[in-house]
Amino acid sequence: MTHDDLRADPLLHALGALPPDDIEPAQAADLRSRCHVALARRRWRHAAAPAMRAVPLVRLLEPALIGGACVAFLSEVIRRAAALYGF
Amino acid sequence: MDRDTELALVGRLRDGDGEAFDAVYDAYRAPLFGFLRRLSRRRDVAEDLLEETWLRLVASARTLRPDTRLGAWLFTVARNLTWSYFRSHRMREARTVELLGLWPLADGGPSPFELAAAGELEDRLERALAELPARHREVLLLVAASGLTPAEAAAICGVRPEALRQRLSRARAALAEELETPRPVATPRLEEVPT
Numbered sequence: 001m002t003h004d005d006l007r008a009d010p011l012l013h014a015l016g017a018l019p020p021d022d023i024e025p026a027q028a029a030d031l032r033s034r035c036h037v038a039l040a041r042r043r044w045r046h047a048a049a050p051a052m053r054a055v056p057l058v059r060l061l062e063p064a065l066i067g068g069a070c071v072a073f074l075s076e077v078i079r080r081a082a083a084l085y086g087f
Numbered sequence: 088m089d090r091d092t093e094l095a096l097v098g099r100l101r102d103g104d105g106e107a108f109d110a111v112y113d114a115y116r117a118p119l120f121g122f123l124r125r126l127s128r129r130r131d132v133a134e135d136l137l138e139e140t141w142l143r144l145v146a147s148a149r150t151l152r153p154d155t156r157l158g159a160w161l162f163t164v165a166r167n168l169t170w171s172y173f174r175s176h177r178m179r180e181a182r183t184v185e186l187l188g189l190w191p192l193a194d195g196g197p198s199p200f201e202l203a204a205a206g207e208l209e210d211r212l213e214r215a216l217a218e219l220p221a222r223h224r225e226v227l228l229l230v231a232a233s234g235l236t237p238a239e240a241a242a243i244c245g246v247r248p249e250a251l252r253q254r255l256s257r258a259r260a261a262l263a264e265e266l267e268t269p270r271p272v273a274t275p276r277l278e279e280v281p282t
């Protein structure tokens with residue numbers, strides 16, 4: 001069945017002429033607004049993505065900074081203790 | 088919708104543009120619903136599948152290819168969702184065809200007067216279409232009722248264009264045969280009248 005056959009076929013033409021069908025206007029509006037919300041949420045997530053990507057770097061540095069402070073504190077304690085005993 | 092407009096809409100949809108979504112929604116909502124309702128043969132199911140189709144478009148908007156054909160994309164999703172529904176509900180064709188005798192009037196359908204007024208041919212066509220196997224309905228709905236080209240319909244159904252043409256030809260013959268088959272006139276439901 002070629003494309004021309006399709007156009008000329010009265011039965012297929014009648015199928016194409018069936019009355020359109022749609023959901024209720026209130027349902028259509030509700031679905032549209034839910035899609036808008038989902039679209040906005042995705043837009044926001046995409047916009048926030050660079051900031052989200054920066055978070056792991058802070059999390060990586062945080063233990064290193066805390067560890068460094070601990071080492072500095074302990075070495076100061078040891079230095080003072082050693083000074084007390086005259087080393 | 089011409090191709091340039093469609094490409095522009097795809098670009099805007101990828102940016103999450105709500106107005107672009109509205110334009111696509113207004114252009115395709117009714118054709119998609121008609122397709123889903125006639126393929127699934129249930130209005131409530133078609134409503135759910137329609138909602139899922141649009142939510143999937145929103146979820147995939149950012150990753151759409153710039154040259155996406157929106158109609159084909161939407162009908163592919165709608166068609167795949169319908170087949171998933173058929174599979175998950177194990178709707179066997181033979182069984183549903185038996186049940187279809189109850190269908191037209193089961194959901195408070197139109198009265199005999201309304202049927203006559205609305206046009207007998209349309210009604211017979213709808214009934215005949217509903218009697219066909221889903222594979223036949225699908226191809227007829229895509230090509231004849233949704234206005235897609237056979238090549239687009241083939242891509243949507245995941246078959247080669249030649250296979251689709253053969254399927255269409257068989258579906259058309261089955262529809263013609265179904266139209267010629269005499270059907271008993273549906274009896275309107277009796278309703279209890281409060282006294």
